Amino acid sequence: QVQLQQSGPGLVKPSQTLSLTCAISGDSVSTASVAWNWIRQSPSRGLEWLGRTYYRSKWYFDYAVSVRSRITISPDTSKNQFSLLLNSVIPEDTAVYYCVREDFWLNDAFDVWGQGTMVTVSS
Amino acid sequence: DIVMTQTPLSSLVTLGQPASISCRSSQSLVHSDGNTYLSWLQQRPGQPPRLLIYKISDRLSGVPDRFSGSGAGTDFTLRISRVEAEDVGIYYCMQTTHLPPVTFGQGTKLEIK
Numbered sequence: 001q002v003q004l005q006q007s008g009p010g011l012v013k014p015s016q017t018l019s020l021t022c023a024i025s026g027d028s029v030s031t032a033s034v035a036w037n038w039i040r041q042s043p044s045r046g047l048e049w050l051g052r053t054y055y056r057s058k059w060y061f062d063y064a065v066s067v068r069s070r071i072t073i074s075p076d077t078s079k080n081q082f083s084l085l086l087n088s089v090i091p092e093d094t095a096v097y098y099c100v101r102e103d104f105w106l107n108d109a110f111d112v113w114g115q116g117t118m119v120t121v122s123s
Numbered sequence: 124d125i126v127m128t129q130t131p132l133s134s135l136v137t138l139g140q141p142a143s144i145s146c147r148s149s150q151s152l153v154h155s156d157g158n159t160y161l162s163w164l165q166q167r168p169g170q171p172p173r174l175l176i177y178k179i180s181d182r183l184s185g186v187p188d189r190f191s192g193s194g195a196g197t198d199f200t201l202r203i204s205r206v207e208a209e210d211v212g213i214y215y216c217m218q219t220t221h222l223p224p225v226t227f228g229q230g231t232k233l234e235i236k
């Protein structure tokens with residue numbers, strides 16, 4: 001059974017960097033048939049996809065245009081996890097952040113979700 | 124980006140009665156491979172979203188068969204044949220045909236009368 005365990009601070013100051021990690025159990029970050037996504041949810045913006053990474057002989061990355069200049073998603077094969085960095089945060093980045101597995105063999109199903117991390121951007 | 128529009132935004136249903144949620148996309152969700160990557164999520168209060176249905180009508184393992192999905196092109200429907208108390212929550216459609224980005228509907232809140 002695949003599980004995703006999120007970790008990271010719940011409070012970030014404006015202009016600083018939001019950093020979250022998603023630890024994977026029951027699967028591998030470099031499995032070729034899946035991708036690893038970050039999605040956030042806020043009352044004002046609803047569910048918003050931020051980006052993903054996946055491995056097909058090399059690592060690929062897709063990012064949402066809205067955050068492209070500020071986001072980095074990084075896989076860590078030694079720890080079997082992936083992380084989200086969002087720099088220069090503003091109060092509008094306040095949201096619940098989720099890491100999510102996307103299974104290509106299951107017809108692109110977003111089938112496993114992390115527990116969510118509430119991140120507040122405030123001084 | 125593909126815009127996903129759900130109706131209604133809220134629904135009050137009697138226990139044991141059916142419920143239906145519609146989702147319309149701003150353009151066809153048929154992929155060049157012939158599949159349609161439209162999924163439905165359920166979010167119970169205080170919980171992360173949970174995948175119910177993918178590729179229009181395929182139920183994820185463990186999802187009760189009272190949930191069903193249908194549709195084609197730009198119009199899709201999630202049906203619950205007999206609503207139970209545990210079905211209370213917010214339901215979202217999402218598309219992964221035209222990614223990036225993945226886009227979501229605004230959500231439909233299901234409550235019990």
